[in-house]
Amino acid sequence: MRRDxxxxxxxxxxxxxxxFFVRFVSIFQAVATTFLEDADTIESLVDPTVAPQPFLPWLGSWLGNSWIDSSLPDAAQRRLVRSLSAALGWRGTVFGLALVLEAITEAPVTIQETGVVRRHRDDGCPAPFARIQVRSTGWLDEGDFVELVRDELPVSVAFEVEVDGRRIWPA
Incomplete structure (x- = not known):
């Protein structure tokens, strides 16, 4: 805390x-105080538990996701940003995909995958494949949900998405 x-x-x-000189310096003090107060709170701006609500979609965009809807409840946006940051190091894996999808659907997600890692030229190896089963797409429409899965999976992985027992991808 700074003194007056x-x-x-x-x-x-x-x-x-x-x-006159004291009043002149006070002008600069008033301006500098606002900058210093902003600098004092910088760490809270990037903490999803206490960041101002308008910052949450912006924080999500830092994590590579521009689809956090600002009309969602505050708690849902905070949960999404926390899940996205936790999943960032696991991106492209079953665990990372499950973290992101469970944050959106607010329900358990089942992911079955072949687990194959192969060189591009390998013949005889099946292509990597994942089957994703969810109860709902959460607040995303089905098309956006499929796009999210596509963004989170490695490009070489073919996938299928089922929502409540109904296959939505591939159509």
Whole structure:
């Protein structure tokens, strides 16, 4: 916490006797105080538990996702940003995909995958494949949900999405 007149108190004694000079320095102090207060709170701007609500979609975009809907409830946006940050290091894996999809659907997700890793030229190896089963697409429509899955999976992985027992991808 800064005391009042923190900048003026740093002036040499002779300068504080001049009322005009003190008022002049106070102008700069007022401007600098706003910058310092912003700098003091910078760590809370990137913490999804306490960041201002308008920052949450912006934080999501830092994590590579521009689809966090600002009309969602505050708690849902915070949960999504926390899940996205937790999943970032696991991106492209079953675990990472499950973290993201469970945050959106708010329900368990079943992912079955072949687990195959292969060189592009390998013949005889099946292509990587994942089957994703969810109860709902959460707040995303089906097309956006499929696009999200496509973004989260490696490009070489073919996939199928079932919502409540109904296959929505491939159509």
């Amino acid at each position: 007149n923190w900048l003026v108190h740093q002036l040499p004694m002779g300068m504080t006797d001049d009322d």
